[in-house]
Amino acid sequence: MSQAELHTGPAFPPRAGHSTASDRGDAWSGSVPVEEFIDAHRFSRFQWTLMGVCFLIVLIDGMDTAAIGYIAPALVKGWGITKGALAPVLSAALFGLAAGAVVSGPAADRFGRRAVLIAATAFFGAMSLATAFCGSVESLVTLRFLTGIGLGAAIPNAITLVSEYAPAKSRSIIVNTTYCGFTVGAALGGFISSWLIPAFGWHSLFVVGGVLPLVLALFVAMLVPESVRYLVRRGASKEEIWTPLSKIAPLDLARIDSFRLSERAPTHAKSSVGAILSRDYVVGTLMLWLVYFMGLVIFYLLMSWMPLLMNEAGFTPERAAWLTALFPLGGGIGTIASGWLMDRWNANVIVMLGYLLTAVLIFVVGQAIGNIGLVSALIFLAGTTMNGAQSSMPSLAAMFYPTQSRATGVSWMYGVGRFGGIAGVALGGLFAQWKLGLPAVFALLAVPSVIAGIALFVKLKAHPETERA
Numbered sequence: 001m002s003q004a005e006l007h008t009g010p011a012f013p014p015r016a017g018h019s020t021a022s023d024r025g026d027a028w029s030g031s032v033p034v035e036e037f038i039d040a041h042r043f044s045r046f047q048w049t050l051m052g053v054c055f056l057i058v059l060i061d062g063m064d065t066a067a068i069g070y071i072a073p074a075l076v077k078g079w080g081i082t083k084g085a086l087a088p089v090l091s092a093a094l095f096g097l098a099a100g101a102v103v104s105g106p107a108a109d110r111f112g113r114r115a116v117l118i119a120a121t122a123f124f125g126a127m128s129l130a131t132a133f134c135g136s137v138e139s140l141v142t143l144r145f146l147t148g149i150g151l152g153a154a155i156p157n158a159i160t161l162v163s164e165y166a167p168a169k170s171r172s173i174i175v176n177t178t179y180c181g182f183t184v185g186a187a188l189g190g191f192i193s194s195w196l197i198p199a200f201g202w203h204s205l206f207v208v209g210g211v212l213p214l215v216l217a218l219f220v221a222m223l224v225p226e227s228v229r230y231l232v233r234r235g236a237s238k239e240e241i242w243t244p245l246s247k248i249a250p251l252d253l254a255r256i257d258s259f260r261l262s263e264r265a266p267t268h269a270k271s272s273v274g275a276i277l278s279r280d281y282v283v284g285t286l287m288l289w290l291v292y293f294m295g296l297v298i299f300y301l302l303m304s305w306m307p308l309l310m311n312e313a314g315f316t317p318e319r320a321a322w323l324t325a326l327f328p329l330g331g332g333i334g335t336i337a338s339g340w341l342m343d344r345w346n347a348n349v350i351v352m353l354g355y356l357l358t359a360v361l362i363f364v365v366g367q368a369i370g371n372i373g374l375v376s377a378l379i380f381l382a383g384t385t386m387n388g389a390q391s392s393m394p395s396l397a398a399m400f401y402p403t404q405s406r407a408t409g410v411s412w413m414y415g416v417g418r419f420g421g422i423a424g425v426a427l428g429g430l431f432a433q434w435k436l437g438l439p440a441v442f443a444l445l446a447v448p449s450v451i452a453g454i455a456l457f458v459k460l461k462a463h464p465e466t467e468r469a
Helices: 034-039 045-079 083-111 113-131 137-165 168-179 181-200 203-223 228-233 238-248 272-276 282-312 317-329 331-342 347-367 372-391 393-400 403-434 438-462
Strands: 030-033 256-260
Touching: 030 034, 034 168, 034 228, 034 238, 045 083, 045 113, 045 137, 045 168, 045 181, 045 203, 045 238, 083 113, 083 137, 083 272, 083 403, 113 137, 113 203, 137 168, 137 228, 137 393, 137 403, 168 181, 168 331, 168 393, 181 203, 181 331, 181 372, 228 238, 228 256, 228 403, 238 256, 272 403, 282 317, 282 347, 282 372, 282 393, 282 403, 282 438, 317 372, 331 347, 331 372, 331 393, 347 372, 347 393, 347 438, 372 393, 393 403
Parallel strands: 030 256
Antiparallel strands: none
16 A cells, blocks of 8 residues: 555544644644645645636636637738638637547546646647747648647646645635636737737737746646645655645644545546546536536527627627627626535535526527617626536536546536537527527527536436535
8 A cells, every 4th residue: 555545435534633623733643634634724825826827827718719809800801811711710729629628638637637737738828829920721720729729638627726726615616716717818818909919910919828828837837736636546655745735734744644535436447538437427427518518509609699690680780799798797706606605505506506597597688689778687697697607617527526537527528518619609600591580599599508407407316425526
C-alpha cells in the first residue's frame, strides 16, 4: 500500500480529539481524508489564487467566442468575401471545442489536471497568436479549429481542478463563479474589439487573445499545484500531497501516516471512459449529455438568429440587437444565484427548476411579442434562468463523478454538449427558411428546456445518492 491510500466509506479516523474546524496542524493525525481536511478550513489565499487563475482561463474562452463575430465585418471588407464564406469559420471552433473536450478528459484522469491545463492553455494561446497572421479563409478555418481544441481541453479541466479544491459547503457557488468568467469574457471581448479593431485592425484582437493565454499558462505552472484528490488516487507520496494541503492550513507531516479519499467507491472499469459509461453511472452520464446539449441548442439558436428573426418580425435592427443582448446580460446573476441555492438544497432539483422556469418564460415571450416592455423583461429573466442553469452543469457533473473519472465526466459532457450549439445554429437557419412567426419559434424553443428538466429528473431518480461528491 502506498503512503497515499485510496479508501472508501463514511468512517473518518480520530484526530487527536480536536474540532474539525481547527486550523492547528496537530489536529490531524493518522490516516487523513483529504476531502474532510479541505471542508474543515476556510477558503485560503491559495484557493482564491487557484480560482482566480482558472476564472481568467474561462474568461479567455468567452473573449474568443465573442471575438470572431466582431472581426467578421472587417474580414468581409478586407478580404473581399461574402458573409456566407465565413460560415465554416464560425463553426470550426465549435467542432474544435468538442474534439478537445473529448480527448482531454481521459488524458487529465490519466496524466493529471494540471499538466493538461498547462498544455491546453499554451496551445490555444499559440494557435490564437498564429491566427493573427493568416491570410485566407482556409487557414482561418484550420486555426479556429485548432484554437477550439485547446479551449475545449482547458475549460473543463480548469473547472475540475477548482471543484477538487473547493469545500463541499460552498463548492457549487465557487465553481459557478469561476464559470462566470465566460460571460465576463464575452462582454469584455466586445469592448476590447470596439477599441482594438478600428485602431489596429482585426489581427490585433488575436495577438491579445494569444499572448494572454501564454501568460496564464506560466501562471498555472508557477502557482497551481496538481489536484490533491488526483494525487491520492494515483498513489503519490504523502510529501507530494502534504505540499498543496499545507497551503490551505498548517499540517504536521510527522503526525500523518497517509492520506486517503473517503468518496464513493470507484468502479472497476479499466478506463475513465469505461467508468462514466459503467452501470453505476451510465444513466446519469447520458442525462447530463442530453441536458447540456439541449441548453446549448437554445443558447446558440437565440444568440445566432434572434436578431434576424426579430428584424423580420418588424423590429428595427437596433431594437432586435438590443433585445438579443438582454438574453446573456443576466447570466452572471443567474449563475451565482444557482450556485448559492445548489449548496443549500438538492443541486439536481435547483438546476431542473431553472430549465423548467426557462421553458415557461421563453414560451410567454412569444405570446407577448407586441408588448416591448414585457418582452424585454421576459427575455432578461429567461436569460437569467437559462444561463444560470446551463452554467451550473459543470458543477453538477463534477459532484456526480468520483476522482477516478471526474475530468472525463465533465469534459465529455462539455464536448457532447457542443454539438447542441452546432444543432442550434442549424435549427435557427431552418426556422428562418420556414419563415415561422416569433410565437411559433419561442414555443418550439421551450421544448428543449422541458426535455432538459425531464432529463435531470431521470438522473435524480436513477442516482439519488450522488447529489454531492
